[in-house]
Amino acid sequence: MYLTDGRPGPATQGRPGGRRTGRNRRAGAAVPSTVLVLGTVSLITDISSEMVTAVLPLYLVAELGLSPLGFGVLDGVYNGVSALVRLVGGRLSDRGGGRGHKAVAVVGYGLSALCKPLLLLVHSLPLIGAVLAVDRTGKGLRTAPRDAMISLAAEPAARGRAFGVHRAMDTAGALCGPLVAFLLLRLAADGYDAVFTVSFCVAVLGVVVLLLFVPGRALSARRETAAKGTTTEHTATEHTAARDTTAPAPAVPRTPVRDLLGRPQVRRLTVCAVLLGLTTVSDSFLYLTLQRRLDLPAGWFPLLPLGTAAAFLSLAVPMGAIADRIGRRRLFLVGHLVLLCAYGLLLAPLTTGTALVCAVLVLHGAFYAATDGVLAAATADAVPADTRGSGLAVVQTGQTAARFVCSLAFGAAWTAWGDHTALLAAAVGLALAAALSTRLLRPAGPAAAPNSPSEHTP
Numbered sequence: 001m002y003l004t005d006g007r008p009g010p011a012t013q014g015r016p017g018g019r020r021t022g023r024n025r026r027a028g029a030a031v032p033s034t035v036l037v038l039g040t041v042s043l044i045t046d047i048s049s050e051m052v053t054a055v056l057p058l059y060l061v062a063e064l065g066l067s068p069l070g071f072g073v074l075d076g077v078y079n080g081v082s083a084l085v086r087l088v089g090g091r092l093s094d095r096g097g098g099r100g101h102k103a104v105a106v107v108g109y110g111l112s113a114l115c116k117p118l119l120l121l122v123h124s125l126p127l128i129g130a131v132l133a134v135d136r137t138g139k140g141l142r143t144a145p146r147d148a149m150i151s152l153a154a155e156p157a158a159r160g161r162a163f164g165v166h167r168a169m170d171t172a173g174a175l176c177g178p179l180v181a182f183l184l185l186r187l188a189a190d191g192y193d194a195v196f197t198v199s200f201c202v203a204v205l206g207v208v209v210l211l212l213f214v215p216g217r218a219l220s221a222r223r224e225t226a227a228k229g230t231t232t233e234h235t236a237t238e239h240t241a242a243r244d245t246t247a248p249a250p251a252v253p254r255t256p257v258r259d260l261l262g263r264p265q266v267r268r269l270t271v272c273a274v275l276l277g278l279t280t281v282s283d284s285f286l287y288l289t290l291q292r293r294l295d296l297p298a299g300w301f302p303l304l305p306l307g308t309a310a311a312f313l314s315l316a317v318p319m320g321a322i323a324d325r326i327g328r329r330r331l332f333l334v335g336h337l338v339l340l341c342a343y344g345l346l347l348a349p350l351t352t353g354t355a356l357v358c359a360v361l362v363l364h365g366a367f368y369a370a371t372d373g374v375l376a377a378a379t380a381d382a383v384p385a386d387t388r389g390s391g392l393a394v395v396q397t398g399q400t401a402a403r404f405v406c407s408l409a410f411g412a413a414w415t416a417w418g419d420h421t422a423l424l425a426a427a428v429g430l431a432l433a434a435a436l437s438t439r440l441l442r443p444a445g446p447a448a449a450p451n452s453p454s455e456h457t458p
Helices: 022-029 033-063 068-080 082-095 097-115 125-153 156-187 191-213 221-226 236-246 257-261 264-277 283-294 298-326 328-347 353-382 385-417 419-440
Strands: none
Touching: 033 068, 033 097, 033 125, 033 156, 033 191, 033 283, 033 298, 068 125, 068 283, 068 385, 082 097, 082 125, 082 385, 097 125, 097 191, 097 385, 125 156, 125 353, 125 385, 156 191, 156 298, 156 353, 257 264, 257 385, 264 328, 264 353, 264 385, 264 419, 283 298, 283 328, 283 353, 283 385, 283 419, 298 328, 298 353, 328 353, 328 419, 353 385, 385 419
């Protein structure tokens, strides 16, 4: 199921960043077909999801008259409920052996697809909140096993690029989804009903592709074992780290969460993901702030996510490659500084008009390109193959739960103080969290090569 099975030769060893030359470079550049198929599934599913996400803030605030605090609660539900079930999805996928990852992912994608037509039937806020909670439960179930399949399919030294390719394909769907929603709102008599109906049909297609074309059994344990020697190793300590983090250990398939958090790499990544997540304003609030700052017409609101998606799509693969070279944790932190710049532009009194919209959306997309798949790749470096789903779920759960809290807090702050003061508080918090995370993720001892496992060992 791979586009290439070529392994780097001796020329790879000892080169900074694991550089390859000649035929080995071309072989290492190929992306496993499993990653491409999963990217296709995510592309299709994201068209469906982003159609709903693009119209939901305006639908709830403008149509139903929801207050910023009320929207913050529902937005927190939409983005945070998945945190409650990610650990379940990760553990179930690991317990299922080679076929567990796909089985849990299918359940997750299918559950989210079934929720789309329910939005046609519910109109009260409690029922809408319940449907959104079930939809996010599906997302929570599928995310960890899907990322586990990606990390297991890719060579350890090229995980950043593999996740970048997947995220780029996923973001292509995020780019198309709001555009489809925009067209439906303008052309259909019952615009919101049309959006929810088309979204359901597209989501079903994604589930079908997953069932038919993604391998039922992980093919990666053999590949990870073969790839142990491909990362650059400069000391005996680094060789030990490679055995600890990449070699599969079939005898212990059910590592508890507390044991995963007992690993310094996983624990520090989780703490940093939580700190930074607590000050990461949700996409919906960012777009609402931008729309109010410029007094944009309501009909153009669904197009704002397109700018973020376009920047994300353009930068995801290059950022993944950069992460493989300079270090995944380092780029993860840089990405949050980019988000801080976007906050600064929204707070600056002299920036207005089209330039502000373009700059904020480009920075927002660059933030996701430098953090989303990069954090998953960094986590995969620190977790054994047999507990990959659980390890990814631990870090993702911390980040998602923190963003849930941020949505609640930001909505309350907006209601009490206004959007400008709320965003200023978030910016100050993000700066402090980034400074603390820099200290937590600083490698101990001499600087290691960017792609070596020790680079990811605090």
